[in-house]
Amino acid sequence: MPTLKLIGLGLSAKFVTREAIDEISKCNVVLFESYTSLSCDINLDFIKFLNKNVIIVDRKFIENNIKEIIKLLKEKEDVCIVTIGDPMIATTHVSLIVEVKDKGYNFKVIPGISVHCYIISKSMLSSYKFGKSVTITYPYNNKIDTTPYDVIYDNFIRGLHTILYLDLKEDKIMTAKEAVELLIEMEKIKKQGLISDDRIIIVGQRLGCDDEEVVALRLKEVFNYKFKEPPHIIVFPTDKLHFMEVEALKCLMK
Numbered sequence: 001m002p003t004l005k006l007i008g009l010g011l012s013a014k015f016v017t018r019e020a021i022d023e024i025s026k027c028n029v030v031l032f033e034s035y036t037s038l039s040c041d042i043n044l045d046f047i048k049f050l051n052k053n054v055i056i057v058d059r060k061f062i063e064n065n066i067k068e069i070i071k072l073l074k075e076k077e078d079v080c081i082v083t084i085g086d087p088m089i090a091t092t093h094v095s096l097i098v099e100v101k102d103k104g105y106n107f108k109v110i111p112g113i114s115v116h117c118y119i120i121s122k123s124m125l126s127s128y129k130f131g132k133s134v135t136i137t138y139p140y141n142n143k144i145d146t147t148p149y150d151v152i153y154d155n156f157i158r159g160l161h162t163i164l165y166l167d168l169k170e171d172k173i174m175t176a177k178e179a180v181e182l183l184i185e186m187e188k189i190k191k192q193g194l195i196s197d198d199r200i201i202i203v204g205q206r207l208g209c210d211d212e213e214v215v216a217l218r219l220k221e222v223f224n225y226k227f228k229e230p231p232h233i234i235v236f237p238t239d240k241l242h243f244m245e246v247e248a249l250k251c252l253m254k
């Protein structure tokens, strides 16, 4: 039975699992989806080394070309869609599986180490206390989407931490500084007192790379801090911290 396989590669080459390597090596056609995340050392050449039949695909292809994917399944039997991180976390790929299953084909998910789990681990905050995550996006037509403010606020007052993914466009990658600038603009609109100089955030930079860094900073320190190149991710902790979380945060402060 033809099978669509969604394969996660983890954050960098050292996290690629044996299962991912085995599946990619034997797959008849490999589509490398490179728009939902990025890695310091996983690129087209890396995947080509495992399987020569690889094509880079963009958002348009994955989101609008289900017919093409079904055609490939009919012709090639096995189709692998390969992503950085985990294929099902902070992506919309579940819709592919639902459509393929609906047409009577098989599917398989091969998880990879996700930035979501990685930053929870490296933040050392209680994994039981993370609320809904959200993405901070660049303004569109000069309009700022304040959804992230609402999500953080809702989590914050319920004693929950928030993971903030940062916008990833074809031509630009949002940095932690740009994200904090946007949060400050959101505060001017929402005026609920969430964003203030002394709030602490955790910034994960280049996670999974040899030069990764995880640092806890007060918002007032963000603009003078020398961050590494993106990708960046932010954790916005609640102020209802367990005493052990307070100690963990101190370990991440410079």
Ligand SMILES: C[S@@+](CC[C@H](N)C(=O)[O-])C[C@H]1O[C@@H](n2cnc3c(N)ncnc32)[C@H](O)[C@@H]1O
Pocket (backbone or CB within 6 Å): 011, 036, 037, 038, 039, 084, 085, 086, 087, 088, 089, 090, 091, 113, 114, 115, 116, 164, 165, 166, 167, 168, 204, 205, 206, 207, 208, 209, 231, 232, 233
């Ligand atoms: C939409 S999420 C996709 C997550 C991916 N599916 C996964 O499971 O890892 C992508 C966002 O996560 C963050 N991110 C991804 N990889 C990262 C890394 N290695 N270091 C820091 N942040 C990262 C960036 O904010 C990026 O825009």
